[in-house]
Structure formats: C-alpha cells, structure tokens
Amino acid sequence: MKKYKIETSNKNNMMLIKFVEKKYVEDFLNGEIHFTRLGYFIDLEKNHGDSIVGDINEGKALFSINPQKVHFYLVNDDGTLKEDLGNVNMSSKHSKMRGYAIYPEVKSSGISCFSYLSLENDFDLIKVDGNIRSYSINKDIIEELRKIGEGRIPIIMFQNPIYSAIKKNPSVLGNFDFSMNLVEYYKGESNNISLKELKEDHFKPIFTKRDKYSNQRELRMVLKGDVKEGYNLNIGKLENAIPLKDLEMLSNLVLFLELKRL
Numbered sequence: 001m002k003k004y005k006i007e008t009s010n011k012n013n014m015m016l017i018k019f020v021e022k023k024y025v026e027d028f029l030n031g032e033i034h035f036t037r038l039g040y041f042i043d044l045e046k047n048h049g050d051s052i053v054g055d056i057n058e059g060k061a062l063f064s065i066n067p068q069k070v071h072f073y074l075v076n077d078d079g080t081l082k083e084d085l086g087n088v089n090m091s092s093k094h095s096k097m098r099g100y101a102i103y104p105e106v107k108s109s110g111i112s113c114f115s116y117l118s119l120e121n122d123f124d125l126i127k128v129d130g131n132i133r134s135y136s137i138n139k140d141i142i143e144e145l146r147k148i149g150e151g152r153i154p155i156i157m158f159q160n161p162i163y164s165a166i167k168k169n170p171s172v173l174g175n176f177d178f179s180m181n182l183v184e185y186y187k188g189e190s191n192n193i194s195l196k197e198l199k200e201d202h203f204k205p206i207f208t209k210r211d212k213y214s215n216q217r218e219l220r221m222v223l224k225g226d227v228k229e230g231y232n233l234n235i236g237k238l239e240n241a242i243p244l245k246d247l248e249m250l251s252n253l254v255l256f257l258e259l260k261r262l
Helices: 022-029 040-048 139-149 163-166 195-201 211-216 249-250
Strands: 006-008 016-021 031-036 063-064 069-075 082-091 099-101 110-117 124-128 133-139 153-158 177-182 184-186 208-210 218-224 231-234 242-243 254-258
Touching: 006 163, 016 139, 022 153, 022 242, 031 040, 031 218, 040 110, 063 195, 082 242, 110 139, 133 139, 133 249, 139 211, 139 249, 153 163, 153 249, 184 211, 208 211, 208 231
Parallel strands: 006 177, 184 208
Antiparallel strands: 016 110, 016 153, 031 110, 031 231, 063 099, 069 082, 110 218, 124 133, 133 254, 153 242, 177 218
16 A cells, blocks of 8 residues: 655645636636646746746756866767867866756656735735734735736635645545645745755755746645646545635635634
8 A cells, every 4th residue: 555745844824826717617626636747837938938937947956066177078979988088177267157957757747836825924904893803915916916817717725625635535646745835936046955955855946936936926736756748636625715706806805814812
C-alpha cells in the first residue's frame, strides 16, 4: 500500500480565490481540480514571449557564479573528447555569470494556483457592531485580482477545503505526492537557492517567483509526478466553496466575523 507524502506549512488559510473559466465552474465545485504541467509555463515565455501567464524561471534554482578559469574542449558529434584547447584565467571583475538548475521531475510535475488573502493584510475593517466586525477586500487588491481573473469566474473558499479533502482521503492522489505552500517572491535575478539546498529538496524553487508576479498572491498546490499535458485530480464535492457571479462581486463581498468574548 502506497504511503502518501503530503507536505505543507499552510493548512488553514483565511480565504482562497480560484479563477475558473465559466464552463468549468461546476466541475471545480464537484471536486475536479486541474493541475497544469510546470513545463507549460516555462515554454509559454520561452517559445511564445508570454511573461504574463508564462514564466521561464519556474521551478529553477537561480544563482550567480564567478568562474576563475574556463577550460575549452572540442568534442565529436557523439560528445566524446576530440581536442583539449587549454584554459583561460578569468578576471573576477568581469567573469560574473548567471546559472540555473532544475530537475526533470520538477518540470514534469503539476501545479494548481490560487490567490490567497489574509484578514490582517488584505481586508479593511468597515464596521464594528458589538462583537460583530465587518470587513471588505481592499480596493487596490481588488484591482490586482481583476487583472489576474479577467474573463473568469471567482470561486472563494474558506479554510482550504481542497487540502482538507486530500488530508482526509489521501488515496485520491493515486501515484502522486502532494505539496502546498505560499509562493515567496524575490527581487533581482536570483532566488538564492544554493545547489546544496536544491539537492536536499528538488522542489524548493517551485515555491519561488520573481517579484513582478507578487500581485498574484499565490498559494500553490503541487502534484509530484509526471502529469503529462495536465491532470484532473478528483477529490469529491468541495465544502466551503462559493462561486461569485463575476469579478465585480468581489467589491460587494463583506465578511462578518463574530468575536468570542472572554
């Protein structure tokens, strides 16, 4: 019997939003969660220049290297050594290079992406009535969510029903393992993941993205295994999942929280 590996440090998120094409809304509510091959997003920017949805750095450990010496070889068509041309010493001032590494099993894994909103950072308190507090989503964040979800239906979820369903019945994973975490956004050209860290955890870079994508506020779920061109994970009917009519309804969404008196 397979022992399932389910990894996360974020179990009970305040609110998740999944933007779904209208024709797939019912499928999603019935527990059909689509995972897209990570390599698809790499190829989208690499081959088609799409850096909005695509990201050529997905799943890669990015680092800077300063080679002190470069050795040159001529090789045959089959890769065997033909001739040693010697080496060249490099000046540290001019030899800084960028490198990256990605494991094949990371590129072939599947991801499903959600926007995550926290009460303390992404909502505004609009009213206090005794022990009842009312909150609405910050207007600036709504504008960012509109850009992400344009043309799709927002489905809001509380207490992460997808993770709860998988944890309750891990056999739905089949031959996959599962990992989930908030994406960390980095500035500059490197996510500062060393080769040693990458060797210890091949999937660590999958939860990092360039700062230009930070408006996505992404919580990412990962199926570890080969998802081919994509995979639909069936986990059963979702609880605590509410489809909104359209993106404009996010502006009218109000949360009422009842505080317990001590």
